[in-house]
Amino acid sequence: MTKLDARSPDGPLHKKWDNRLEEMKLVAPNNKKKHEIIVVGTGLAGGSAAATLGELGYSVKSFCIQDSPRRAHSIAAQGGINATKNYPNDGDSIWRLFYDTIKGGDFRSRESNTYRLAQVSNNIIDQAVAQGVPFAREYGGELANRSFGGAQVSRTFYARGQTGQQLLLGAYQALLRQVDRGKVEIFARREMLDLVKIDGVARGIITRNLVTGEIERHAADAVVLCTGGYGRTYFLSTNAFNSNATAAWRCHKRGAYFANPCYVQIHPTCIPQSGDYQSKLTLMSESLRNDGRVWVPKDKKDIGKPPQDIPESDRDYYLERKYPAFGNLVPRDVASRNAKYVCDEGRGVGATGRAVYLDFRDAIKEQGRDVIEDKYGNLFHMYHKITDEDPYEVPMRIYPAVHYTMGGLWVDYELMSNIPGLFVAGEANFSDHGANRLGASALMQGLADGYFIVPFTVGNFIANYDIKKVSTDHKAFDAAETEVRDQIDKMLSVGKEGSRTVIEIYRDLGKVMYDKVGMSRTEEGLKEAREEIVALREEFWNGVKIPGSSDNYNKMLELAGRVADFLELAELMAIDALEREESCGGHFREEYQSDEGEALRVDDEFSYVAAWEYDEDGDYEVHKEELEFENVELSTRSYK
Amino acid sequence: MADDMMTIHLKVWRQAGPDKQGRFENYTVEKVNPHMSFLEMLDVVNETLIHDGEEPIEFDSDCREGICGTCGFVINGQAHGEERGTTVCQLHMRSFSDGETIVVEPWRARAFPVIKDLVVDRDSFDRIIAAGGYVSVGTGPKPDANSVKIGKDVSDKAFDAAACIGCGACVAACPNASAALFTGAKVSQLAMLPQGKPERGRRARRMVHQMQEEGFGNCSNIGECEAACPKEISIQNIAKMKREYLRAIFTDS
Numbered sequence: 001m002t003k004l005d006a007r008s009p010d011g012p013l014h015k016k017w018d019n020r021l022e023e024m025k026l027v028a029p030n031n032k033k034k035h036e037i038i039v040v041g042t043g044l045a046g047g048s049a050a051a052t053l054g055e056l057g058y059s060v061k062s063f064c065i066q067d068s069p070r071r072a073h074s075i076a077a078q079g080g081i082n083a084t085k086n087y088p089n090d091g092d093s094i095w096r097l098f099y100d101t102i103k104g105g106d107f108r109s110r111e112s113n114t115y116r117l118a119q120v121s122n123n124i125i126d127q128a129v130a131q132g133v134p135f136a137r138e139y140g141g142e143l144a145n146r147s148f149g150g151a152q153v154s155r156t157f158y159a160r161g162q163t164g165q166q167l168l169l170g171a172y173q174a175l176l177r178q179v180d181r182g183k184v185e186i187f188a189r190r191e192m193l194d195l196v197k198i199d200g201v202a203r204g205i206i207t208r209n210l211v212t213g214e215i216e217r218h219a220a221d222a223v224v225l226c227t228g229g230y231g232r233t234y235f236l237s238t239n240a241f242n243s244n245a246t247a248a249w250r251c252h253k254r255g256a257y258f259a260n261p262c263y264v265q266i267h268p269t270c271i272p273q274s275g276d277y278q279s280k281l282t283l284m285s286e287s288l289r290n291d292g293r294v295w296v297p298k299d300k301k302d303i304g305k306p307p308q309d310i311p312e313s314d315r316d317y318y319l320e321r322k323y324p325a326f327g328n329l330v331p332r333d334v335a336s337r338n339a340k341y342v343c344d345e346g347r348g349v350g351a352t353g354r355a356v357y358l359d360f361r362d363a364i365k366e367q368g369r370d371v372i373e374d375k376y377g378n379l380f381h382m383y384h385k386i387t388d389e390d391p392y393e394v395p396m397r398i399y400p401a402v403h404y405t406m407g408g409l410w411v412d413y414e415l416m417s418n419i420p421g422l423f424v425a426g427e428a429n430f431s432d433h434g435a436n437r438l439g440a441s442a443l444m445q446g447l448a449d450g451y452f453i454v455p456f457t458v459g460n461f462i463a464n465y466d467i468k469k470v471s472t473d474h475k476a477f478d479a480a481e482t483e484v485r486d487q488i489d490k491m492l493s494v495g496k497e498g499s500r501t502v503i504e505i506y507r508d509l510g511k512v513m514y515d516k517v518g519m520s521r522t523e524e525g526l527k528e529a530r531e532e533i534v535a536l537r538e539e540f541w542n543g544v545k546i547p548g549s550s551d552n553y554n555k556m557l558e559l560a561g562r563v564a565d566f567l568e569l570a571e572l573m574a575i576d577a578l579e580r581e582e583s584c585g586g587h588f589r590e591e592y593q594s595d596e597g598e599a600l601r602v603d604d605e606f607s608y609v610a611a612w613e614y615d616e617d618g619d620y621e622v623h624k625e626e627l628e629f630e631n632v633e634l635s636t637r638s639y640k
Numbered sequence: 641m642a643d644d645m646m647t648i649h650l651k652v653w654r655q656a657g658p659d660k661q662g663r664f665e666n667y668t669v670e671k672v673n674p675h676m677s678f679l680e681m682l683d684v685v686n687e688t689l690i691h692d693g694e695e696p697i698e699f700d701s702d703c704r705e706g707i708c709g710t711c712g713f714v715i716n717g718q719a720h721g722e723e724r725g726t727t728v729c730q731l732h733m734r735s736f737s738d739g740e741t742i743v744v745e746p747w748r749a750r751a752f753p754v755i756k757d758l759v760v761d762r763d764s765f766d767r768i769i770a771a772g773g774y775v776s777v778g779t780g781p782k783p784d785a786n787s788v789k790i791g792k793d794v795s796d797k798a799f800d801a802a803a804c805i806g807c808g809a810c811v812a813a814c815p816n817a818s819a820a821l822f823t824g825a826k827v828s829q830l831a832m833l834p835q836g837k838p839e840r841g842r843r844a845r846r847m848v849h850q851m852q853e854e855g856f857g858n859c860s861n862i863g864e865c866e867a868a869c870p871k872e873i874s875i876q877n878i879a880k881m882k883r884e885y886l887r888a889i890f891t892d893s
């Protein structure tokens with residue numbers, strides 16, 4: 001075990017980023033076009049990074065697995081994006097956003113990074129507005145704000161329930177503008193399957209063309225990974241169907257440390273599962289908790305009754321009861337765990353008993369249907385469509401689902417991994433959210449990383465390292481390509497004879513993860529999970545059934561490769577959860593809770609980032625980055 | 641629940657590759673849960689096909705909640721099926737009847753060649769956006785976001801146009817396979833907003849030319865696009881694009 005250094009700049013918190021920017025070396029304008037940069041991923045992080053790097057003059061190659069960069073998973077974000085503009089004049093500031101984020105993350109994130117995130121947040125809004133992103137506005141023409149996800153100030157900017165879509169289209173258009181200018185080349189329907197390292201430095205990637213099956217080599221002076229989170233390890237989640245951990249995991253196997261894999265966010269307001277065929281879960285934006293009231297019947301005997309027939313006195317608005325100060329707006333982990341508890345008590349509603357009500361009756365009565373429709377119309381519409389129930393008439397039924405992963409590849413202050421030349425941005429890195437992410441802060445982080453941080457830090461890297469051109473004929477490319485081909489061949493050869501489909505094994509993995517590495521974890525459960533995951537991995541490599549061949553479009557083959565990686569990452573998640581003998585944020589160990597059932601952190605022992613190294617034998621070694629809190633005092637989160 | 645289960649007959653377009661001959665294949669699916677989405681029903685069919693040693697029906701999807709625009713095919717002659725304002729991933733089996741035969745085929749348009757089965761190539765849409773479907777601003781310090789006020793009505797209207805998910809249903813529904821609704825939505829969103837005004841002429845000209853270059857047909861105001869659009873984008877955007885285009889040609893701005 002070694003101690004990791006984040007290379008955060010010296011100086012007071014509010015000066016750190018400026019200081020670093022001033023110290024950085026610049027790449028001469030004429031030289032920029034000679035430097036090729038690979039950006040993998042076209043979500044908010046990758047789209048904005050590739051656009052900005054292209055605009056700065058670098059030669060950029062941009063990769064994504066979808067058929068167009070516009071379809072990255074970021075498109076699905078609904079609720080909004082935070083910034084400290086303080087337009088509503090309700091006392092917001094950079095410090096307050098920083099503090100909320102650190103506290104919301106249960107004091108498990110790095111001060112310097114989190115502060116910088118709050119610092120650049122306002123630039124993001126200015127940038128997006130300049131691009132023509134149609135944020136919600138007031139009648140007077142100014143931008144509208146709302147309070148979101150447990151914040152006590154209104155700092156969330158939004159575009160109806162489609163904030164991610166509009167921000168992503170802004171970044172996508174900026175990206176295509178660089179395509180128009182000849183600065184960026186797009187490689188859509190390409191999956192990165194390996195990282196190529198030469199002399200310990202990231203120098204390229206191996207991709208598979210998902211239409212033709214061709215294996216391709218791409219060399220560069222720096223690789224920026226923006227490939228999103230690993231929530232799909234759980235099979236059912238709110239993430240898009242193709243979201244995956246493959247690119248990050250393969251970098252991990254080439255030496256990049258994976259940090260805090262056990263930090264997973266389970267979002268409280270999702271549409272409950274309805275059957276075994278289900279392929280994903282749909283999020284109902286958290287903004288709904290601003291006006292909706294969460295409840296279950298006080299008494300089990302009422303659970304079958306139509307909710308409208310249950311009188312006020314028989315309803316348990318459990319969040320309002322337990323947390324009078326924050327009520328329905330407690331952070332996500334708290335809201336989710338409490339939903340689980342009431343369902344475990346047998347007071348859950350709906351066909352499966354795994355749901356709670358989110359009721360708009362009072363909001364409609366107080367504000368009028370029109371106002372509610374204006375705020376949430378498209379969400380109500382979506383709910384109605386999926387469940388065939390009208391939320392204007394009956395309360396929504398909701399249940400927690402895996403939504404976001406705070407863990408990810410370890411990066412330093414400049415968002416570079418421990419492999420020189422490999423940068424990681426957006427949800428794929430671990431950096432800013434600690435053990436729990438606050439609502440409307442992932443969009444902020446993705447765009448902060450992509451527009452305002454990575455473009456400078458990549459330049460600093462290029463200016464400081466003497467990077468020689470490499471050819472894709474280099475033997476490191478040969479070796480990586482061979483490994484990629486071997487894995488595909490092996491999967492297909494097992495796949496011909498196998499008996500269980502990729503989806504069947506994948507669903508089993510998801511179930512193990514939900515039951516034992518989910519909302520609430522125990523030592524015993526985690527040990528069992530580990531064994532079960534290893535067994536599933538063996539089952540996969542000995543008995544998976546995969547149709548078709550590798551020389552054309554083959555969705556199941558793609559998925560098989562991703563599931564193979566999830567089956568490895570899942571084990572590391574269990575190991576990390578086992579080692580972290582405390583409860584913090586989204587990581588709740590039943591052994592570590594207060595008498596009132598709230599999470600108990602163990603700061604003396606666990607105030608660190610666990611960054612895992614993979615070794616050749618498939619074992620993991622942990623490296624620790626101690627978290628130093630010089631500016632905030634560690635406190636126990638209380639939302640009472 | 642078990643009593644509501646349905647039996648569905650599918651006639652699905654199977655085509656092994658871009659240059660291969662395609663044909664319809666018939667499948668009968670039993671025990672279809674009406675709460676399944678159409679794609680989940682196809683997932684179930686595919687699991688059976690894989691177990692039987694056959695190749696699954698390839699189709700594209702990602703978000704499965706109607707926002708990414710990845711999914712899309714023609715169901716019973718209608719792009720994304722009959723239900724209005726819906727993508728196929730949001731279509732539920734309850735909107736079909738027990739015993740029904742459902743015909744499923746890919747988007748058909750010269751500018752959207754078939755890749756495999758129901759999967760088509762829509763790169764032409766990206767090229768249309770690359771021909772000016774943006775505001776030319778670089779990353780960097782910008783005036784405060786509230787320094788330019790935009791009335792709620794204008795901003796809402798721009799939003800309505802910006803809601804396009806780029807799925808291609810408009811093209812598939814149009815007898816001329818025109819991309820006018822897709823292109824018009826972007827042209828008019830940006831022309832309405834103060835940020836997009838300075839380059840509106842150049843944008844309209846270039847995007848319209850690119851659209852023609854890609855082999856999309858001409859718009860003859862039939863209106864099928866609007867009816868098929870899962871985001872119910874108004875055909876008025878096409879009229880606006882035509883005005884913008886003419887304005888650009890005559891004033892050369």
Ligand SMILES: Cc1cc2nc3c(=O)[nH]c(=O)nc-3n(C[C@H](O)[C@H](O)[C@H](O)COP(=O)(O)OP(=O)(O)OC[C@H]3O[C@@H](n4cnc5c(N)ncnc54)[C@H](O)[C@@H]3O)c2cc1C
Nearest residue numbers: 041042043044045065074079080192228426427440442443
């Ligand atoms: C339903 C939903 C709603 C949300 N709402 C909000 C919200 O309101 N506010 C908020 O702040 N956050 C929200 N989030 C979280 C937020 O959307 C994500 O964290 C964020 O968009 C991630 O962006 P990203 O750029 O890091 O990655 P993504 O958008 O996930 O993009 C990943 C990119 O990587 C590419 N990729 C992946 N693997 C490979 C590979 N192997 N090879 C090549 N390319 C690859 C993909 O094609 C894609 O382009 C929401 C999330 C969900 C699921």
Ligand code: FES
Nearest residue numbers: 702704709711729
């Ligand atoms: S899969 Fe995203 S719109 Fe249907």
